[in-house]
Amino acid sequence: MRRVLILRPEPGAGRTAQAVARLGLEAVTHPLFAPQALDWTPPVAADFDALLMTSAHAARLTGPALAAYRALPAYAVGEATAAALRAQGFDRVVAGDGDASAIAARIAADGHRAVLHLAGTTVAPIAAGSLNITRIAVYSMASLPPDPALLRAAVPGSVLLVHSPRAGERLAAHVPTAVRAGLHVVAISAAALAACGAGWASATAPDQPRDDDMLALVLRLCEGSGR
Structure with missing residues (x-):
């Protein structure tokens, strides 16, 4: 075997x-590696019209502050990340089936521009196009x-x-x-x-x-x- x-x-x-x-x-x-939560300062939800998650770890490790963004349409890079968001009480989640650039293109196609991206300290490059993405690290991967x-x-x-x-x-x-x-x-x-x-x-x-x-x-x- x-x-x-x-x-x-x-x-x-x-x-x-x-x-x-x-x-x-x-x-x-x-x-x-093992994921570790970071301290972060949540920005005002009203400043954004979409939430982007490219890791299920981010959804699990943001803490109670994540609830402030449940009214935003949420976009996940894949189904595992989408499931982690749903487990945190998000009921409007679009799951991609490609990479982060692909889901960013979907966000733009849906008419959104100001995007909050909660992520890890290390993020793969994203082709943002017309999006204005604010990225905040909420976790790190400890070796x-x-x-x-x-x-x-x-x-x-x-x-x-x-x-x-x-x-x-x-x-x-x-x-x-x-x-x-x-x-x-x-x-x-x-x-x-x-x-x-x-x-x-x-x-x-x-x-x-x-x-x-x-x-x-x-x-x-x-x-x-x-x-």
Whole structure:
């Protein structure tokens, strides 16, 4: 059975592990980061006509102040983020199925201009177009200490799932070049893939930054090698 190592933080790591198990593969979670809430000063809701969330962590870690924006139409980069917003009492949530630039284009197409973006300290570039986006960091990703268990778990033939460029950088720093030839990398985006460096048995990324598309690449890899 092919082993799949999931490096993203919880609770996303658990969701991905369940999806991997449903494919009949062995899932091992090994988060490289943990989200931490930040102190932030909520701006006046009336100054904005839409709310943008590009991470489910932001929805969970903003605290009680998030309730002040429930009257705004909310836009989420994907369904997981949309679900996190609904869990916080938002009943008007538009979920995208691409990247942050795609949902920004949807916001503009719906006629909004002043957008509040609650996010992490590290955000992928967004093509804002006609939007005036005010971004406030409400959480950060704290690096967890290097753990030798990752190298022990990464037996030859394993697939490593990389969900961010920062995770790719950490992975590249942690896995020696001599070990990489026996391991496969599936990253969520071209930027995350580039951050992983070279020397892997294979390294791919889907056209769209979606977990399901990453798992489709994993399954294709496994089927091509007879698992």
